[in-house]
Amino acid sequence: MLYREAGQFKASYQEDAQIFPIRQDRVGFIALLAFFFVVVPMIANQYWLQAILTPVLIFSLAALGLNILTGYAGQLSLGSAAFMAVGAFATYNFMLRIDGIPFLVAVVLGGLCAAGVGILFGLPSLRIKGFYLAVATLAAQFFIVWVLVKFPWFSNYSSSGVITAQEINILGFAFNTPETKYLLTLLVVTVLALAAKNMVRSTTGRKWMAVRDMDVAAEVIGIRLMRTKLQAFAVSSFYCGVAGALYAYTYLGTVEPEGFNLDLSFKILFMIIIGGVGSILGSFLGAAFIVLLPVFLNIFLHSFVGAALPPGFGSNLELMIFGGLIIFFLIVEPHGMARLWQIGKEKLRLWPFPH
Amino acid sequence: MMMNDMAQEAVAAGGGRKIGEVILDLQNISLRFGGVKALTDISFDVRKHEIRAIIGPNGAGKSSMLNVINGVYHPQEGRIVFHGEERKEMEPYMAASQGIARTFQNIALFKGMSVLDNIMTGRHMKMNAGLLSHMLYFGRAQKEEIEHRKKVEEVIDFLEIQSIRKTPVGRLPYGLQKRVELARALAADPDLLLLDEPMAGMNVEEKQDMCRFILDVNDQFGTTIVLIEHDMGVVMDISDRVVVLDYGKKIGDGTPDEVKSNPEVIAAYLGTSH
Numbered sequence A: 001m002l003y004r005e006a007g008q009f010k011a012s013y014q015e016d017a018q019i020f021p022i023r024q025d026r027v028g029f030i031a032l033l034a035f036f037f038v039v040v041p042m043i044a045n046q047y048w049l050q051a052i053l054t055p056v057l058i059f060s061l062a063a064l065g066l067n068i069l070t071g072y073a074g075q076l077s078l079g080s081a082a083f084m085a086v087g088a089f090a091t092y093n094f095m096l097r098i099d100g101i102p103f104l105v106a107v108v109l110g111g112l113c114a115a116g117v118g119i120l121f122g123l124p125s126l127r128i129k130g131f132y133l134a135v136a137t138l139a140a141q142f143f144i145v146w147v148l149v150k151f152p153w154f155s156n157y158s159s160s161g162v163i164t165a166q167e168i169n170i171l172g173f174a175f176n177t178p179e180t181k182y183l184l185t186l187l188v189v190t191v192l193a194l195a196a197k198n199m200v201r202s203t204t205g206r207k208w209m210a211v212r213d214m215d216v217a218a219e220v221i222g223i224r225l226m227r228t229k230l231q232a233f234a235v236s237s238f239y240c241g242v243a244g245a246l247y248a249y250t251y252l253g254t255v256e257p258e259g260f261n262l263d264l265s266f267k268i269l270f271m272i273i274i275g276g277v278g279s280i281l282g283s284f285l286g287a288a289f290i291v292l293l294p295v296f297l298n299i300f301l302h303s304f305v306g307a308a309l310p311p312g313f314g315s316n317l318e319l320m321i322f323g324g325l326i327i328f329f330l331i332v333e334p335h336g337m338a339r340l341w342q343i344g345k346e347k348l349r350l351w352p353f354p355h
Numbered sequence B: 001m002m003m004n005d006m007a008q009e010a011v012a013a014g015g016g017r018k019i020g021e022v023i024l025d026l027q028n029i030s031l032r033f034g035g036v037k038a039l040t041d042i043s044f045d046v047r048k049h050e051i052r053a054i055i056g057p058n059g060a061g062k063s064s065m066l067n068v069i070n071g072v073y074h075p076q077e078g079r080i081v082f083h084g085e086e087r088k089e090m091e092p093y094m095a096a097s098q099g100i101a102r103t104f105q106n107i108a109l110f111k112g113m114s115v116l117d118n119i120m121t122g123r124h125m126k127m128n129a130g131l132l133s134h135m136l137y138f139g140r141a142q143k144e145e146i147e148h149r150k151k152v153e154e155v156i157d158f159l160e161i162q163s164i165r166k167t168p169v170g171r172l173p174y175g176l177q178k179r180v181e182l183a184r185a186l187a188a189d190p191d192l193l194l195l196d197e198p199m200a201g202m203n204v205e206e207k208q209d210m211c212r213f214i215l216d217v218n219d220q221f222g223t224t225i226v227l228i229e230h231d232m233g234v235v236m237d238i239s240d241r242v243v244v245l246d247y248g249k250k251i252g253d254g255t256p257d258e259v260k261s262n263p264e265v266i267a268a269y270l271g272t273s274h
């Protein structure tokens, strides 16, 4: 089927404002969901589900959270991993301390805790911008990890702050296999991604973008900068918090505060730079790329170059490729892979008559 | 007494439009930036439904005056009465919610958004669905989106920008960007519209269009307009009353004809005084 919108006329504003206005996109999206919900669990092996697909989904969610803040609301942050940590540790404590609390409720509460902390560390954004704000969020990054290590209450007095995720049980069904954990992650991520898409196409998202693009003009048309920025910090941190909870519960099983370090924050930042700043799709592309690159690189090196390589060559090469790509995207295509995809689609829409 | 006379003349100049009572009264406004006196002891008023022009040489303080009116700048001295109420602590968002909208001298559109989204954003104050409702895009959020899209489409039709609805504003030529900025301001249904050099940098044809839009807005919606413009021809043609500023001081105020024959104004424009 060709990618064409000819003959698809919008007869109402409701149709024009649909989440996927072009029919092929709609069909494509449903097919994609069917593929990941039905086909993947049947064909993928345990390694792929557990070590690749689940983390890709979780990182996508964290990248989406950062993208809401940075890509849509224009506030730079280097504290994403810390907000993930808040989500993970808060969820753990809700599960631990409230008898019989449903898992999803604990995750939502964990996300809300992250949102609260996010608002707190978002306060400097009212006065400072850009680089200086990034430095202020660095403080959040170090402070939160320090608090989680310093006060053993958060990890229920376990040694070195490690927490072990309790078993997930929803309505009597145990999520304890790679398949079920993958499906649970996929469900949560799909719901939150759709919610994000809805937010950015409604007044909420337009206000974020207005603040990002021209804050004086935003204020003059009646947008309250403080509220809007803090709301973006809250929503963003909520997404990161839920990602952190899933990171602990459906991916790793045991985590420690140091696992949510600055490296992880940077990794998430790179995901949105490569995937696309200000794009929901970009968050997924970036996360997939960063998780998959080392995997494919490894396979490639092993099958073509063999064992003759010095140890550590693979990971160094990986860093070089990342560095190159980040510079490439920052300079050449600041909207990342998502933009390349969109350009491709626009070309296709008009092909073969470009004018 | 003076005031009354002027208002009557303004009615005469404005043809069929009825110019009403004073809605904005600025009294003895002074604004300084450090040592720079941007505005010194300026008083004038704006009447309902009129087109009030502010003119003056570069750096005279015209833009600063608009910024004072909509709360971006806070004058050190003076009183501002809007709709009969003296304003105290004023922030731009409050001015917006009282019905003051504006455009900027240097285009201040939201560059990453489409024309439609820019204008929809201009209407956000009339929309009050909450965050959760937006997440679900259901019920109130969706109803509002459609209802206000209709209003926004009216503005789009009015300004004849139907064909560029979905275009990112950054890709538009300068003249159209100015028009979109006007559309964004109009989407808020303002009572008072502040226009900072809406025709600067336009060619003759674009200027004519913009003039027509300004007159139509004033005529059809009854919007009161305060306009900064350098093109004397335009100012004399469309405004009811004119304030003249020079070096932050008011040197003239009256109908276009009065201002034109004011010797101080003539001197300021010919650059002979000071």
Ligand SMILES: Nc1ncnc2c1ncn2[C@@H]1O[C@H](COP(=O)(O)OP(=O)(O)OP(=O)(O)O)[C@@H](O)[C@H]1O
Pocket (backbone or CB within 6 Å): B033, B036, B037, B038, B056, B057, B058, B059, B060, B061, B062, B063, B064, B065, B105
């Ligand atoms: N934010 C600011 N900080 C410091 N000085 C300012 C600021 N805004 C305006 N000024 C000064 O106030 C004076 C008046 O500036 P303003 O922009 O109001 O003039 P203007 O009449 O709009 O001029 P133009 O015709 O060039 O637009 C100028 O001397 C300007 O340098």
Ligand SMILES: [Mg+2]
Pocket (backbone or CB within 6 Å): B062, B063, B064, B105, B196
């Ligand atoms: Mg100016």
